[in-house]
Amino acid sequence: MADPDTRSPLLKALPPETDYITYLTIIEYNLTQENLPILHQVLQDETLAVNIGWDLVHLLVPFLPESHQCLQDISRLGNPREVILKVTESLRLIEYEALDEDEDLDRSVDALLEGASASRAMAEASTYPARTAATSMSGDTAGGSQMTEVPPPLPLAIEQFIALLSMLATLHPRIKTEYPSRFLSTTLQAILASFSNAVSHRDEMVLAIIKTIKSISGVQRPMLPSRKSSGMMSTIEKAKAQSASDGDSTATADLAPEEKAMQQRLLQSFVTHVIEEYLLNLPPETEDVPGMAWCSRVMEKSQPERTIPGSKSMADRFQSEESLHSRVDVVGQLASLAHDLKLGDEALLAAIIAVEKVPVEGGQDEDDPPESAKDIPLSRAGSMLLLAARQVSTVLYHASSKASSAAAGEPDFDIFPDHQELLRHCLSSPAHGTGTLGTEPEALIDATLALGLICLENNAIGQPASDEQFNEYLQVVALLSSNCPSPSLRGHAHYLASTILRSQPNDKARLAFIRDTLEHCPFENLKVSAVGWIKGETIEANPRTPVAGHHSHSSDHDNSSIFATSLALDSLAPYLFPSLETDLLRSPIPAAWQTFQLNVSFYLASLNLLYLLLCAKHLHLNLEVADMWKDNDVAASFLQPLRDASKRFGRALGAGGELAEEKTDGVVAELGLLDETVGRVTGAVRFLNE
Template identity: 70%
Template structure:
């Protein structure tokens, strides 16, 4: 059909009124007609009158309708169009898979030739100039282009591109009222997205820069990241706000300027929270893996040779490098918005008093002070700054807000995680990115010796209890290891050996987590070895007070918990109950047996720690070793024939029982050393 014959051209006002013409557009809008509509929309009067009603018609036709939407943003009534754009953002159906053509899939399924299948499944092939194009005009080469993003992603990016044009056009005394509603819609839509989130972050960064008039371009993403750019920049000028007045166009009041800045600051903190706390945790990569990357940077000697480091993975794996790109964009934007470390740390340590459910989105804030930053988003941004100072040698750490383990990091542990005292009691089950961020702050404090001074032993123990629980509860083995390192290092830094002993005893006596009790056995083993070297240093005896771990007091006080009586739990209890108890505590039993073996074999400990008296008085052989030996035989019998544990007989279970028997045999043979000392 010729352009002149198109209904979109023939029905143009004054041939029809605006409402009638809008109806004609609705019934004749096709992909083929979009270029005609683009031409029609250059009429400012027409677009001002119908533009806002075109938004919901054009969005489903993206990306082909992108030019028309840009026309509406430039020439339509900005106050009306922004409302439609906000509404459309909330209606985006993220997660809905696009209808893919069946032809290529069927053809691929029937292809038997490997080359044909490979060619059918590759990215769309395009041409691009070669490196020698300057000397050989017209020369080109084949290049692969990634497939187009899902419709929902195209819609989000296109609508945000419209907002970048619309908000600067609105000339009103209180533009923050429009901005508040728009930012809430963007965040709500972003929260529903389940793919291409890095591209959405890039679009968000661009729209915030546009609203604030920030001229610095967004940081370029590296080629390996695969991140697509957002909608192309519009070169045509946007027209003035038809409803704007001279007074509204005048310079905004300081209060209004502060309001807009705080809205954007708050928005950025909520975006980083939404993005990071929903990062996938596959392959045991918790969030940005800040803990692991910082430890690799500070202690390269601890890296296992010939194993891929987290730093290398984030540099080479596309999906991980995209995270660095996205966070880098957000952090730079936060700096442009003047979000200081002091403001971020203050927000992270603030307990929210009003539940979010009571907030009315339709009611704009009355002042900048009424706009809170996201508590967790502020923590994540602050952490990014601290981690970057080490990972990239930015030198920023020295100028940061003073931050120490006590009380700063302890406050974050209590208020940003679900600690038993201040949260839901589900410590360790928070998003991995959050746990990683909190832990790395503690590790940085340790490495820079910014411990601070706990007000009391209770405060010190409370800190250790939280980090110890993290080392037990985190699903991620990597995070458990870092939490254990933080706990152990801080415990060893406590100069009062009585305080260290009290914490170890409290963990052994009251902690319900078997792996944490294993750690406690490791702590007392380390203290015992350090306080009792085989060849004592002469200056130690002359000038240093004797450690409690160099006497029998420490071991005697811990003996009932290190070597508990197990007869009731493993022998007299019903077989199934005894087996469950054994499975739950087998690692602790083995750790205690290994510690007993150390005490028996290290002859220089016998007299100093009274090991012989300990062995007899606590009846370790009768109440701890023998029940374990009898329980092993009981379980093996139960697994054979019809003993009741047939279903529990697995290779790992048999291996555990064999390891227990071997360890018991080693300890029993080592008892003879008590008679030789």
């Protein structure tokens, strides 16, 4: 009986029985999953692979993962220049929007039902561990092996991305030309564009990208192992069979130094763009986990006493929660790859603060290959994220952040001017007039603040060039503490701003910033912070019992701190205890209620400060509290309007009142707290007369 394979049209029509164009048409009309092994067999003919291989790519991609071997045949034996063009074209055409839960479920069920088929087993052998793979424990003895757990199949679009990258890993080393960077540039753009369109399984995609770049660049370092349950598996293997040479090769010698530099810079730039795309588009967590939560993890490591007892730390979450641990795996792999590509901290810093070039009209088209390595920019945000990853590793893992090739020449990094420059270029500085500070991707804000926190831990404050520079830095960080949607990032920004403010040796400069915040800042929570700052300054400058050898922050130790005199309190009183009659009592109820809701936290903070000033008798003389109380008419303009406004709102919140729909348990509790606090302050006034 004749072999059934001999009756296959793919064998009967083999050239020279037909010409290559006709044979390609026959393949297109007869290609099925069942005859993929036959196509794999015929593609071992190098001449055939060269003539039709590149036209088969788009036909085989829909049959993945079963067509993986055929695609590898084409990448090994086909014309590398033509095949690369088809592969990059196919990358851009992957339809990720087709990914949905139903499709994933259907593919998982199909995979289980077809697990026994030879074609599926052969395809998976090149991608996943075998479902029945045994781990030897005691030779061939009974019970001496255990089954390995196999992750579920990936969606088709992700299979296509990984398989096409596997082809590129084989194709690029085959190309021998004077300017291989031109092919590399096109390839990297296609990979990044395809990756940017994906909405799921991005961790697996990044690991496939890293494997491909290592293969292209010749990096020998093995990839770090990832956790079994993460679903990250080795998906790109070097072809075991010998690859054909580049038949169109025109290269006769080693590449010129300029070309080598161009390729390295392309790869360095690509890594920064990948980490930007990955971290700035992370799926949202149910709880407050901004990006890599570097700020929280650094603070937990360096100041464990600030961690709430009994609560689960962010470090524990990143260790135990699979999705978060996967982020650590991926970012660690990217950071390691950047190190292998000799991307140093100095180059990252230069990219972060670089001034963007405005394209010249009629100049080079963006699709044209770069003319030199210096024309290839690194991603600004990606450079920031990569720099933060390196610096954070020095705290979390006691690792070196320096690239080995440039460790001796890396500059120091201080709050002033280095961190300030990063804030100015990576975030929407108020100086730019955008008004969007704090709305940037949380991963970027987290990375930026983490670098500032590390500076604090290293006592690397530096020296601001002027009071204006100092104030500008504090304004940006303080606004972050007000505008960030993430509660944890707001807290870290507040800590950074408060600590930097306290580092200013000039007490008058500190007072000026606090006053400017109280007078001009429109954000109520930032004004609350300013009240906290003045309270801290007042307590420190006026100890109940003078400490021997105690000095204030003042740079002039011959004079006491301005916060130990009445000058600070007198200058701040109009903003700490403003007249509220017009806003809360004379305005229509809806407008007054809105003003109250926006500022109630500030009112309560000021009341608590006032209570401290009244009760701490040792402050009365130095700060002239009684004069401040009378001169600013605090009782009539601040306390009484709050008392009357509470009654006014209470009536309006009742049945049939103008604010009846606003009434909640929280609102009632808030008014009760205000009444209680006003009462305590009123009761403490008697201390002024004792």
